[in-house]
Amino acid sequence: MVFSSYLFLFYFLPVALAVYYLLSRAGNRVLNYSLIFFGYLFYGWANPKFIFLMAATTVVDWLASVVIAHGTWRLWEVWRAPVVALERGGERNRAQRWAIVLSVVSNLASLGFFKYFNFGVDSYNALVASLGWTEGQWDSVFRVVLPLGISFYTFQSLSYTIDVYRGDAKAMKHFGDFSCFVSMYPHLVAGPILQFSFLAEQLEGRRLTMDKFARGVAMFALGMGKKVLLANPCGKIADTVFEAAGPGVVDAWYGVTAYAFQIYFDFSGYSDMAIGLGLMLGFVFAKNFDGPYRSGSLTEFWRRWHISLSGWLRDYLYVPLGGNRCGEVRTYVNLMVVMLLGGLWHGASANFVIWGGIHGGGLALERWAGKSGWAVRGPVVVRRVVTFVVVCVAWVFFRAVDFESALRYLGSLCGMGREEGSVLIGGLIWQRYYWVSFAVTAVVVWGMPQSWDLTRRITWGKFWWIAAVFLAAVAMLFAQSYNPFIYFIF
Amino acid sequence: MNEKKSAKEEPIRARVTREEQAAAELGVTEFAPGVRAALVWFFLVTIVAVPVVQLVAARREPERVGDFGAALRGLVPDAGAVAAVGGLGDVVRLLPEAGRLKAIEEDWERDSVVGEAVLPRVQRWLLGMGQGNEKAYAGRDGWLFYRADVEYVTGRGFLEEEVMRRRGKEVQADPVRAIVDFRDQLEGRGIGLLVVPAPVKPTIHPEMFAGGAERGGEGMQNASFGEFVRRLGLAGVVVYDPAANLIKESGAAYLKTDTHWLPGAMERVAAGMAEAARAAVELPGAEAGRFRTVEKRVRGTGDIAQMLKLLPERAYPEEEVAIRQVMEANELWQPKEGAPVLLLGDSFANIYSLGAMGWGESAGLAEHLSVRLGLPVDVICRNDDGSYATREMLVQELRRGRDRLEGKRLVVWEFAARELASGDWKVLPLETGGKR
Known part of the structure; x- marks a missing residue:
């Protein structure tokens, strides 16, 4: 969906704002859930199938952040433990290092596949053609469709796990709050790229004012x-x-x-x-x-x-x-x-x-x-x-x-x-x-x-x-x- | 030294500063008394008014204004399909296709009652600023031009490799390949081919589009057109380019607010085509006196003027032209299947022939080609997609067992020149009864 479109301006936005303000007394967490719902609707309108990709990225990064925060993969044992920010520059254990690797690799892999697959195939074909080996060209019928905004939300998601790993931010205990950070429709498909530490407090406590x-x-x-x-x-x-x-x-x-x-x-x-x-x-x-x-x-x-x-x-x-x-x-x-x-x-x-x-x-x-x-x-x-x-x-x-x-x-x-x-x-x-x-x-x-x-x-x-x-x-x-x-x- | 190091390694502080700046500058705004509420109400009323007006209009005039909720309800899967979900794959299948959502969005926008009221007024203002819309450009002295025509002339050469590659694998972008193949197939049946790319309006009347442009000046064709004609010539395909014929005559050759030619210009083209046809193949002798013409005046609204969607009272005035209807034995001219010549044509052939186009009938390109040849002519015409539509119709007829090529000596293939850059030049086998 595009901000400057008839659908967004006259249908999506009035309904999203009405629901949001009607729920405003229910607290920030409920408001975050409403933002997630409208964020996925906003995103899925361009191609509903890609909501699964965004959801998967969100789940992987959130789980990685929790592993980093607690320093263990055995999350069921620390589920109720409070989450604190790690010490900046402090030692990280094996689980934490693997979790950040998982987050970085999964984000970059999905970005790389969706964004650069076609480019890779075309470049390879051009290369082998320039070497005169046209039989070696890969005439791929398979072309990858670029999911909307993938460059923006993967970078945002990455900034979260990296901030948590570095100790610049505290991991989000609630999946909903983190999911809201990723899928919030105002910045979802074309930024600005929000660094997590920038928005964390607002996700948990923000004020709605006339000003x-x-x-x-x-x-x-x-x-x-x-x-x-x-x-x-x-x-x-x-x-x-x-x-x-x-x-x-x-x-x-x-x-x-x-x-x-x-x-x-x-x-x-x-x-x-x-x-x-x-x-x-x-x-x-x-x-x-x-x-x-x-x-x-x-x-x-x-x-x-x-x-x-x-x-x-x-x-x-x-x-x-x-x-x-x-x-x-x-x-x-x-x-x-x-x-x-x-x-x-x-x-x-x-x-x-x-x-x-x-x-x-x-x-x-x-x-x-x-x-x-x-x-x-x-x-x-x-x-x-x-x-x-x-x-x-x-x-x-x-x-x-x-x-x-x-x-x-x-x-x-x-x-x-x-x-x-x-x-x-x-x-x-x-x-x-x-x-x-x-x-x-x-x-x-x-x-x-x-x-x-x-x-x-x-x-x-x-x-x-x-x-x-x-x-x-x-x-x-x-x-x-x-x-x-x-x-x-x- | 420490200070220097700290400044170098201080990305975090810079980020916080931006956050503080944002909180300080955006979180606190100074409003003149009453402005804050005015802004909020102005915005909310504007964005809510449009759907409310739409809703009211749909209630009052359900037959004219579509129910915008129906499309949305159609997206909700039925209970049975939801109950049958067994895995993620089933969930994915339940989701609507992106194309369907796009179509719904376009329908809503097109059916907007507010849009319907606002658009003609904005369009009129834009015309006053010398601007048309996505499809139409305003020229000089009330002349209008079709955007695709102008872009065909000003755009990159359609035969350039990278231009063809950019059009994607699903489109056959090379017109030379399709034309030569078609010629070869016709030749296999002993039939000749005459190719007639109808020049687009900016090629003939650049002076009515831009100040400083001269009629017949250089560069008023697509950069690849010369190469296109050359390649066809080398392959032995006969091409009749009517541009020179139309440019040499003074006065208008095209309708002011329409993409097509005037009746007189079209008749000159028909004469040129007839001459080229007789030079290309041996045709039966002309039957003198078989056809006669009757002059008639018709009025119409140009297709480009219609694209502007102006209010009726502010629309471009209708144009009046004199057409010459062709009569055969006191009946309006009709195509003949057994004729030695088959014309494949698009809207340049249909105008003045197909009544539905609003410019009269029985006075089009086929009719006047028939007059100039002194012979009956068979016709397969369809507006748009001249690169493949008429060939496809011909192929379909052949497959159905109706051999429209039976007894033909020549196929004349007319298409708008802009198709060379934008058309899909499919290579279509002329199969009869399963054989090529």
């Missing part, structure tokens, strides 16, 4: 406006140019900038809606975007873009790899490895790896240049422009369907496009609706406060703006069937 609900409404409305009114028209521009045979240089830059806007407002709009829904349900989620295109370096960009993923990669990958504690060269290698894997997390394709490589290389370069580098010394406007251009070039690999298409598009950016049908492309993408939407989006990117900051103090003037944005987005929803969230496929 939170009203702020949640404001965040949700603005998020929906970002998605429907800004991201979608920019997406149409980007789709047209990226699918074109050979756009001209101006159209190519217009197209990639439109894509940069699309992916930002699509995802940050989704995150705002998730944060808003969380608030309506009494939860506080952390910020996921913080004006990333205002960054003066790639290092700053990654502090502002998809913060929950970069935080996850930092805490569960970069730091365990040694972070910046093992010398300069190792730091560069770690940065590169983290960004390459971050790219691969987005999808099974060489393009995502290249995208990660560009960012990893950029981060390493900025670190190498240090405080005397351009990334710190140059005028802020120049640094922002340069950073934005590098980010846009990397987006070409992220958006293009394959490597050859990406190269072709880079050629167009450099004025080497074939420009076939470019007059028609111009007629399409320079329609008034599109360029006005594009211009408004640019103003919002560089000239307006973030939804998070905008809604800290809500006056009557802001109320009317928020209401107008929401109603315009709803009206536009009826006229658009074009409504995909980019991050749903990751």
Whole structure:
């Protein structure tokens, strides 16, 4: 189910909120059960069969966490014992080590199978074909369908068992509370990726207040406006140019900038809606975007873009790899490895790896240049422009369907496009609706406060703006069937 | 030194800081008096109003507005099936298919009473901004264009390997393979083939789509079209591309708000086809005076205008055109099964011929091809899916024992050029009585 859909907005959400608030006096645990029910309904609507996969992941990770907490597989003997957080950095016994291995391997195996099986088969076939051994190709009829949101909920689930193992969080005694953490519909399919230690207390004790609900409404409305009114028209521009045979240089830059806007407002709009829904349900989620295109370096960009993923990669990958504690060269290698894997997390394709490589290389370069580098010394406007251009070039690999298409598009950016049908492309993408939407989006990117900051103090003037944005987005929803969230496929 | 180390190894503190920041900034919001309640009520009333209006409308007009609960009730398995559950596999089988859920969601959205009221108004505003919708693009001076047509012209070459690969294994994306195979099978029965890709509107009228575009200018065909014609030529397949014929004449060749050509343009194409047909195979001599034409004026609403779903009072005006109906022995023209020529065609052939399309009848491509050839013509036509639909109909007839190829000298295969990029070019065996 998609937040900006007729079904979610006018049927699912009113019923889910009504049930939730009717049960509000019954305590948080009952509320958690209602969230589990609606979470599975929300998730299963896309493909009911995949609810079993999510349920299995939840059960395995919860059992592993309990084993880690008690240090034994004989759970029936410690069932009633209180659960306490383990000592940070303390010794772990054999059962605990095997339990964390089970959790990590099962999550990564399911992610790997569903996400990378097709990629593996295709890569193998391409490899043997390039070696001239076409008989060795595996013409597999079996293609794996990617379960919605698997990258998000496996990472979340992993963060739980790892936090418990490290002693950063206490294991959840009640399966229902943990299941609620995994299946909560506001963040289920496209994040933000919530680290368990972040949400544990709220799962057991949160307050529903009018303040939170009203702020949640404001965040949700603005998020929906970002998605429907800004991201979608920019997406149409980007789709047209990226699918074109050979756009001209101006159209190519217009197209990639439109894509940069699309992916930002699509995802940050989704995150705002998730944060808003969380608030309506009494939860506080952390910020996921913080004006990333205002960054003066790639290092700053990654502090502002998809913060929950970069935080996850930092805490569960970069730091365990040694972070910046093992010398300069190792730091560069770690940065590169983290960004390459971050790219691969987005999808099974060489393009995502290249995208990660560009960012990893950029981060390493900025670190190498240090405080005397351009990334710190140059005028802020120049640094922002340069950073934005590098980010846009990397987006070409992220958006293009394959490597050859990406190269072709880079050629167009450099004025080497074939420009076939470019007059028609111009007629399409320079329609008034599109360029006005594009211009408004640019103003919002560089000239307006973030939804998070905008809604800290809500006056009557802001109320009317928020209401107008929401109603315009709803009206536009009826006229658009074009409504995909980019991050749903990751 | 210690401080430095601690800062480096402090991911936990950073996380807590974000949590504290979130709690501090989101948990505490300042509202002007009355705004908090206004926001909550505004939101709840908006999201509840739509299903309530739908419910009321369904009660008042059950014959017009579907019962949205019925679909949901249909998803609930019956008690017998639930009682028979013996394992996880049975439970999985009880779950509805994803496609069914998607269909229900689409039905609800389509049947929305509020959506029905809002959509035409939003669409009108979008048109004022120069924007159509998912299917239609607004051109200049009230001209409309079909999105798939424009994307066919501007998109990647349909013969590029990666483009064909992207279309998936379940689609046969190579039109050359299907056409050559079809030609070979026809040749086996001593029948010739003439291929006619009907040009899409943006190819002929780019100037009505984008300022700066010139009629007949470069690049108004798909990047692979030239290669397509070349490959067919090398394989010995005869192709008649009507584009040049249509571009050279000044004035409009296509309807303003429809995907198809005007009657005059279509007649010129029919003339070109007849010439190409006679050059391709030996056909019986023309029977002079067998057909005559009668002019008639018809009015219709363009198919692209209909795609915009505007309110009737704000819709695009109807267009009026003069068609020339073809008469044979004082009767409206009819296809003849025993004719030497069989036309396989899509909506470009059906317009002005099939009354249901709203642009008159007996004045279409087959009729005028017949006039230009001076011969009867047999016809198999279906709107859409020109890449395979008519061949499939032909194959089905052959399998049923009705040999529509009996006595034929030539098959003329007309399809919209956009099918080259989006159609499924199935290779279909022409089997009669189980033999190819």
